[in-house]
Amino acid sequence: xxxxxxxxxxxxxxxxxxxxxxxxxxxxxxxxxxxxxxxxxxxxxxxxxxxxxxxxxxxxxxxxxxxxxxxxxxxxxxxxxxxxxxxxxxxxxxxxxxxxxxxxxxxxxxxxxxxxxxxxxxxxxxxxxxxxxxxxxxxxxxxxxxxxxxxxxxxxxxxxxxxxxxxxxxxxxxxxxxxxxxxxxxxxxxxxxxxxxxxxxxxxxxxxxxxxxxxxxxxxxxxxxxxxxxxxxxxxxxxxxxxxxxxxxxxxxxxxxxxxxxxxxxxxxxxxxxxxxxxxxxxxxxxxxxxxxxxxxxxxxxxxxxxxxxxxxxxxxxxxxxxxxxxxxxxxxxxxxxxxxxxxxxxxxxxxxxxxxxxxxxxxxxx
Amino acid sequence: xxxxxxxxxxxxxxxxxxxxxxxxxxxxxxxxxxxxxxxxxxxxxxxxxxxxxxxxxxxxxxxxxxxxxxxxxxxxxxxxxxxxxxxxxxxxxxxxxxxxxxxxxxxxxxxxxxxxxxxxxxxxxxxxxxxxxxxxxxxxxxxxxxxxxxxxxxxxxxxxxxxxxxxxxxxxxxxxxxxxxxxxxxxxxxxxxxxxxxxxxxxxxxxxxxxxxxxxxxxxxxxxxxxxxxxxxxxxxxxxxxxxxxxxxxxxxxxxxxxxxxxxxxxxxxxxxxxxxxxxxxxxxxxxxxxxxxxxxxxxxxxxxxxxxxxxxxxxxxxxxxxxxxxxxxxxxxxxxxxxxxxxxxxxxxxxxxxxxxxxxxxxxxxxxxxxxxxxxxxxxxxxxxxxxxxxxxxxxxxxxxxxxxxxxxxxxxxxxxxxxxxxxxxxxxxxxx
Numbered sequence: 139x140x141x142x143x144x145x146x147x148x149x150x151x152x153x154x155x156x157x158x159x160x161x162x163x164x165x166x167x168x169x170x171x172x173x174x175x176x177x178x179x180x181x182x183x184x185x186x187x188x189x190x191x192x193x194x195x196x197x198x199x200x201x202x203x204x205x206x207x208x209x210x211x212x213x214x215x216x217x218x219x220x221x222x223x224x225x226x227x228x229x230x231x232x233x234x235x236x237x238x239x240x241x242x243x244x245x246x247x248x249x250x251x252x253x254x255x256x257x258x259x260x261x262x263x264x265x266x267x268x269x270x271x272x273x274x275x276x277x278x279x280x281x282x283x284x285x286x287x288x289x290x291x292x293x294x295x296x297x298x299x300x301x302x303x304x305x306x307x308x309x310x311x312x313x314x315x316x317x318x319x320x321x322x323x324x325x326x327x328x329x330x331x332x333x334x335x336x337x338x339x340x341x342x343x344x345x346x347x348x349x350x351x352x353x354x355x356x357x358x359x360x361x362x363x364x365x366x367x368x369x370x371x372x373x374x375x376x377x378x379x380x381x382x383x384x385x386x387x388x389x390x391x392x393x394x395x396x397x398x399x400x401x402x403x404x405x406x407x408x409x410x411x412x413x414x415x416x417x418x419x420x421x422x423x424x425x426x427x428x429x430x431x432x433x434x435x436x437x438x439x440x441x442x443x444x445x446x447x448x449x450x451x452x453x454x455x456x457x458x459x460x461x462x463x464x465x466x467x468x469x470x471x472x473x474x475x476x477x478x479x480x481x482x483x484x485x486x487x488x489x490x491x492x493x494x495x496x497x498x499x500x501x502x503x504x505x
Numbered sequence: 506x507x508x509x510x511x512x513x514x515x516x517x518x519x520x521x522x523x524x525x526x527x528x529x530x531x532x533x534x535x536x537x538x539x540x541x542x543x544x545x546x547x548x549x550x551x552x553x554x555x556x557x558x559x560x561x562x563x564x565x566x567x568x569x570x571x572x573x574x575x576x577x578x579x580x581x582x583x584x585x586x587x588x589x590x591x592x593x594x595x596x597x598x599x600x601x602x603x604x605x606x607x608x609x610x611x612x613x614x615x616x617x618x619x620x621x622x623x624x625x626x627x628x629x630x631x632x633x634x635x636x637x638x639x640x641x642x643x644x645x646x647x648x649x650x651x652x653x654x655x656x657x658x659x660x661x662x663x664x665x666x667x668x669x670x671x672x673x674x675x676x677x678x679x680x681x682x683x684x685x686x687x688x689x690x691x692x693x694x695x696x697x698x699x700x701x702x703x704x705x706x707x708x709x710x711x712x713x714x715x716x717x718x719x720x721x722x723x724x725x726x727x728x729x730x731x732x733x734x735x736x737x738x739x740x741x742x743x744x745x746x747x748x749x750x751x752x753x754x755x756x757x758x759x760x761x762x763x764x765x766x767x768x769x770x771x772x773x774x775x776x777x778x779x780x781x782x783x784x785x786x787x788x789x790x791x792x793x794x795x796x797x798x799x800x801x802x803x804x805x806x807x808x809x810x811x812x813x814x815x816x817x818x819x820x821x822x823x824x825x826x827x828x829x830x831x832x833x834x835x836x837x838x839x840x841x842x843x844x845x846x847x848x849x850x851x852x853x854x855x856x857x858x859x860x861x862x863x864x865x866x867x868x869x870x871x872x873x874x875x876x877x878x879x880x881x882x883x884x885x886x887x888x889x890x891x892x893x894x895x896x897x898x899x900x901x902x903x904x905x906x907x908x909x910x911x912x913x914x915x916x917x918x919x920x921x922x923x924x925x926x927x928x929x930x931x932x933x934x935x936x937x938x939x
Contacts (some may be wrong), residue, residue, distance in 0.1 A: 198838055218841040219850075231839035235857045244853070245843035296844065 147210075148174040148332050149195065149300065154204035156190050164190050166356040168204070172334065174299075177326050179335045181343040182353030183379070191353075192302050192336050197221050208300065219248075224293035224301040228308055230285045232277035238264075238288050239273035245296040263295040264288075266325070283314045290322070294329070303335045307342065319345050340380050344368065352376050368427075372413055374502045377425040384431075384471050385505060386424045393418045398501045400424055402466040408443055409496035413503075421504040428460075430498040431473040433490050434482070444493035447471065449484045459483075465492070576917075579690050579910035584632030585682035588625040589616040596683035601703050605676060610659035613670075618655060621648035635905055636678040636689060636698075643669055677702075690911035715895065715912065722892040723919075725810065726874035732814045733821035733870050734863065741822045741862075745829035759822050762815065771883045774812045778803035778884075804886030812880045817873055821866035828862030864931050872920055892916060 149172040156165040165187040172178050180188035193199040194206060197218030205212045213221055232241050239260055246256040264270045267287035277285055286306060293301050303322075307315045323346050326333050337343055343350045344364040352359045352367065352375070359379075360372045371377035378385065388402040390412065398412035400422055410424050432438050433447075447463040458474045461484055465471035473492060475481055484490065530538040586593045591612035599609070620626045630644030647666050655662055663670040681689060681699060692698060696713040697705050707713070740759065744752050762770060777783045780799045788794045802808060832855065840850035878893040885891070892912060899909035927933070 196838075196842055198841075217847075218838075219844045219846055221842075222844070223842060225839065225842040227835045227839055229833060229835060231833065231835040233836060233840070233854055233858075244840070244845070248844045248846075248849055292843065302842075 146174045147171045148176075148208070149334070150205075150207040151191070152205045152207065154191075154194065154201045154206060156187070156194060156199065157202045163202075163356055165194075168356075168358065170351060170358065170361070172332060174332055175330050177323070177333045177335065177346060177348045179337060179343040179347040179350045180353055181337060181340060181350050181379075183338060186353040187356040188336050188351075188353040189304060192304055192334065195334065196223055196225055196302055222296075222298050222300075224296070224298035226289050226293045226301070226303040226306040228305045230277070230289040230306075232285055232288055232292070234277055236277075237273065238269070238275050238277065238280070241277070241288065242273075242292050242295050245292065249296060259295055263291040266294070267291045267321070282310050283318065286310060286318060287321075290325070294325070294331070298331070300332045300334070303333065305337050306335075307337075307339075315342070316345075322346065344380070352379060354379070371425065371500065371502065373415075374423050374425065374505050377500070377502060378505075382428050382472060382474075384426045384428060384465075384468070386426070386466050386468055386471075387504060388422060388424060388466075390416055390418050390420055390422050390501065397496070398422070400501055404466045406445055406466055408445065408499060410499040410501040411497060412501040415503055416501050422501045423503065423505050425500045425502055426494055426498055428472040428474040431492050431494050433473065433475075433484075433492045435491075435493075438493045439495040442493040442495050444491040447473075447490050447492045449486050449488045449490065451486055452484055463490075463492070575906075575910050576914050577910075578907045579914045580687060581685050582632060582682070582687060582690075582907050583685035584628045585679065586685045588620045588623070588629050589613075589679075589683070592616045592679065593683040596680045601677075601680060605660075607658065607660060610663065611657065614651065614655050614659040614663060617644075617648055618651045621652040631904070632682050633675070633678050635693075635908065636681065637675055640669070640675060640678075643667055643675075690907045691915070693908060694911045694915055715892070718890070718892045718895055719915070719919075722875055722916075725806070725813075725891065726871050729810060729813050729817060729874045730821075730867050730871045732810070733818050734867065736814070737818055737821035737825060737866070738859075738863075741825035741829055744822070744826045745832075746834075759819055763819055767816070767879055768883075770816060771812055771880055774808070774815070774884060775803060778808060778811065803884050804889070806885070806889045808884035808886065809881045809889030809891070812884050813874060813877055816880060817870045820869045820873060824865040824869065825859060825862040828859050828865075832858050860931070864927070868924070868927060871923070875916060875920060 149170075151168045151170040154165060154168040155163055157163050168187075168191060170191075180191060182188045190199060194201050195208075197213070197216065201214060206214060208221065208223075232238075233244065236244070242260045242263055243256050246259060251259075260273065261270065264273060267290055269284065269287050269291065272280065272284065272288070277288065280288065289306065293303075306322075307318050310318060319342055322333075325331075326346075335343075335346065344367075347364055349361060349363055350367050351361045354375050360367060360376045362370075362372075367376065368380055371380065374385065377383045386400075386402055386408075388400040388408075390398050391401045391407065392399040393412060393416070396411055398410050398416060398418075399407055400410050401407050402424075408424065412422075416422050432442075435444075438444070445465060447465045449461060449463050450469060451462040453460040453462070454477075457477055459477050459481065461473045461475065462469075463471045463473060532538055532541045592609065595605075595609045595612045603609075605613075617626065620629055626644050626648035627641070630641035630648075633644065634641040647663070647670075650666050669675060677700070681687060689699060692705060693708075694715050696708050696716050698708050700706050740755070744755055744759070746752075747755065775782070779785070780801060782803075784802065785794075785799045789796050789799065794800065802811065836854050836858065837847075837850050840854040841847065845853065875891075876893050877891060878897055881889050881891045882894050882897070885894070893916075896909045896912045896916075899905045899912070924933075
């Protein structure tokens, strides 16, 4: 699913800046357009400004500069309760003194709905998250996953067009988290709502999103679909933040269109795909994904270049063998091999030649 | 064998308590597991008990025993019965309301003489004085005269010493005092008394003070609790939401009254509130009131209310604060995002979650206020006196400890009753003191 109707701008951040203390900017000149029905994830390390953006959209923080538009309307001066945005909080924020049913009834009561209409909606919302039997329970009597579902149902029960989620799965264990990722994804597809999702878990972001905005230092580093983000990172931060990454530093010797020849610190010359910012003669960092590296000559793709490597450590991880090597002076160069029946077992100290397709090496900004 | 194969037989054997191979679990050396467990824990339990023993002894000696003794005085007073055995016996043998015959007078005279010799006549007089004011001197002066002997006929002899000995009210009082167990002090605590024939009646309207004082105590305590809530809630909220550094400063201001001597605090209220005091001076200077119309803000109920609200405020703020600090701000945010105005979010989401703290604070303030003594005594004047001041008066001035004990017991009982009602309505588990 690739962003339905992305041409229709539903949420717009227009040159938004935010400062808490008047001295430093937490969000620096944010421009972001979110299409109707899109699932957009704001991904980034803590302190990168992603939660602040979400809070500004929800109305709990005000933008220091710039406009936020919802459905074409500036919402800077609209209080949170009039924005009609559903929100799921990190700690769920289920009201502990109310039953599950009362929690779901709350947004409908403040909208002045009749009792019968409320009951119908609550029933449908609870059925949607398979929690129909729990209407009379207290939140404290539910497990983490069940509370998560109720929080979801409560954010959806009043039919908002936009739902914000602030690290909603952070408190769940791994298995449940993966399960809930699919459920949220399915709900999104089923209801056609727009979702803005904040997380620091890149796996979560890759699984669920139509597009991901990678935040760092108050800026969006890259805004792209999950596959673009993983396979074609635009800068070193994105390359290292999303997935595992090998970085080799060097200097651009030649540049011809997309391609660049990079002289590594130890003298080897390798071919790479260069991003726009990289100029001839400038220092660069070449990024290669560990699973794109091969060491058997028959498996190397045509046109691949090889480079010498010394095996330092082999870590057995079950499904894969993770081999740490010294390559061009970098001792943290990692290769991932599938643990198949015929796989060659490497030994520490062994000297091998490894290689990759030039398309898989990307020359990015220097670290 | 046949028996073992029959499942019903097997159940019957187990149920009748006969131990089979899979009977109670045993340790490796054959001791039942339950007994082994109890034995292994005994030492730890004994050590734990020894640790709390000093406190237990301290509480027993300084709290439980004295209070028990004090409460006993409210229904047990043998000041008369122990020192006047013969006349007490005569009272026991005759019907209430009986005219005393010569035997009664003789017993009285003999007891008076014996009691005067043993120098306990003052105690006897004090006891009767509780019920019939002004009779203590009758006993002591008669005692002085009969110490060296009294001749029959005793009735005439005693009446000659003092006419009052013929008063049926006095005899009624003596009859009631002739048994150590009495409800008279409780009756007096609710402005009731016993007529000479034993029936219960209200005291003279001019002497009815205690019921009014109880009512005033509870009413003022409730009012002060309400005021501390109104004043304390916003402060507690501020404390819980401000950044740590600022809230610590504010916390010191809240706790300052705690660290100041009660007398200093009360005296400063006197300085501020009296007719020639700071507030009145400022109001006159501003022209809000004329010099002749200075407000009476102290030595009356207003003084008691103002000073006690100030003193008890921290007891409301601290439990509220400790509860509010644990309320995650995301609850109110969630309510707002769900469409609630800030008032609705406060009323329906924030406030209900502060109830455990509010309950604890209200209970604490109310119970403290009900028994407050020093402040009303100093700034309350006559209209600001509470029941505790009456108890103190009976302890120190009239020396009627039984009366003080009865009043205190009623106070204690009503506080326990309130506590019970609170438990039924709110549940004591929901109380959060800090």
